[in-house]
Amino acid sequence: MPIQYYIVLALVLFCIGIIGVLIRRNAIIIFMCIELMLNAANLLLVAFSKMHNAAATATNSNVGIEGQLFVFFIMVVAAAEVSIGLAIIVMMFRNVHSIDVNFLNRLKN
């Protein structure tokens, strides 16, 4: 498939994630939209890895493998991030009994 199709698909998913972060007030939904954006980036990395592998010569067939390894490390970091983030959301729910992000301004004054 042409690489433009994958780029446009990843951009559409990324912008849907951004719109979700902008229009929702539920902290868990916002967190899920961030996961959606991370997955769009992953899809783009894998597509570019296959593109570079196609463009390389046949003698060195491992060209472009770094993209897929970076996807692996992004997944590692995302898993750690989700565990910490959900712990923070649970702590916030225990304190204020809501997960509305508009209640998160208590550090202001």
Place this chain on the structure above:
Amino acid sequence: MAITEIIFWFLSALAVISAIMVVVSKSPVHSVLWLVTVFFAISGHYILLNAQFIAIVNIIVYAGAIMVLFLFVLMLMNLNKETEPQKNLWMKLTGVISGGCLLIILISLIRQATEIKGKIAITKTGDIGLIKVLGKELFSNYVVPFEISSVLFLSAMIGAVVIGKKD
């Protein structure tokens, strides 16, 4: 139309529609289930690109572990849709318009880019996505980041326990 293109368009439509449903659905549990659908569609794209290891890890880690974690937290909180706070209509409209403007600008940039013109992401063939090749690379050139990521997991686990502990 070849079978690869049919699968590509089907998976793309599934991913985009499910992503929209994640944002617009009222109940948070439905959002989680739609997000699982998005992850399966993206895993289908990985399989189409012959990145089998990434596809399996995506299903296991994202659709299996992370989404179950989200579901657990949602069900512990017992949110119902009557108490769900909503932004007012103008804020929503502003968010949609600004996100749409970003999408239009990025797509117009991609249409003008000359470096990627005519480049092909090969589907169905190529062996850089196989577990054997990726594992050899991971444990030869990338062994230090791999071990550091285990330290990251340990610190994340300790941090989650400390944050989630009562008082």
